[in-house]
Amino acid sequence: VVTELIRSLPKPIRRHYVPAPDYADKFLDRAVPLQEPLPFTLARELQRMVGVPVTADDFDLSRVPDHLKITFRIVDERRRKVAEDKDLEALKLQLRPKARQALSKAAAATAGPSGESIERSGLTDWTIGTLNKVFETRRAGQPVKAYPALVDQGETVAVRLFDTEAEQQQAMWRGTRRLIMLNIPVNPA
Template sequence: MIALIKSLPKPVRRNFVPAPNYAEAFLGRVTPLELPLLDSLEREFRRMTGTTIDREDWNWDQVPDHLKVSFRVVDEKNRKLQEGRSLTALKEALKGKVQETLSAVADDGIEQSGLHIWSFGQLPESYEQKRGNYKVKAWPALVDERDSVAIKLFDNPQEQQQMMWRGLRRLLLLNIPSPIKYLHEKLPNKAKLGLYFNPYGKVLDLIDDCISCGVDKLINEAGRPGLDGRGVWPTARKSPRRAERYRGRDC
């Protein structure tokens, strides 16, 4: 903490001397893990002195390496897989390995592919299984595979929600008749000509975007994508006219 304070530019640093005293005062005021470190430092030092510290004022290059956090990722046999000071870089480097592990620990049947209707019951919000000395936690979601959907496991709930929305959208699209034939038959020629000269690219791509937008609205009105099939899926399945009405609305 002292080294981090000393990394500040001199015009800013002079507001926090002696550095050891401010480091001690900060540690006595802050709630552990309440905020990221720099957010907490900036907030508490502003409260103590009225001085605002800009994020670019912190110079991590001046902090000795032995004082920086280092992360080591090990397997179930405690063998090192990767090590580094950037957690983000480690996650990216091991993303493929993580997905392999998630698939390996999945019970038979939890991961599926080639699905066209909600025929798989309720998905668990999260999934845990012991692997060696560790517990592997995963989050299942529907995944858009264009002509079908799949159930796959993800390593964080944020990606689960993102993929679940896209997967549910695809599942609905697969179960609602396409309006393209209707548009070809019913749209006046002047409207068709206007579509061909739209500034957004190919006509079919534009129509697909509008359809997806309508389905997104249906999902949004039914609440966030659920893991149990309640809400938007029964609405579209039992009331196709309502679902088709959304598909015909403007984006």
């Protein structure tokens, strides 16, 4: 993989790193366990070796042969394949609706003693108690982690679970603003 990444560099940069297998071997001899994605570490180490600037964006990942790329496979609780792809972001995008549905199911399965799920709709007041920053449970023996937030629905707000903290923060800001607006008394003039 390292050799092919070096070969994927643009020619003006790549010509400083030939033969590519030798530089790949040098990198692998010096490399410590990766704390960041391979292209970032490789770019930094190649630059240290020769002094020619290299960034992670210089590598053309599309030129790396498919057989060297990781295949990401998603399986269900019965270990049946749901989907697979070499492109993790494409796989996430493809499965987003199913993941959203699974989060809602997991939330419903952990309803409290009153029978209410963490996800709720039609709220006009803060009647939900404490809204934890992270929702964690287990589903089919696997940990499930999601991020609850208030969601602006116009005349009401809802509590929904999100995949990432970034999505949570964006929704929470708008949802909180809407809930405050719903509770500000309007004085007719």
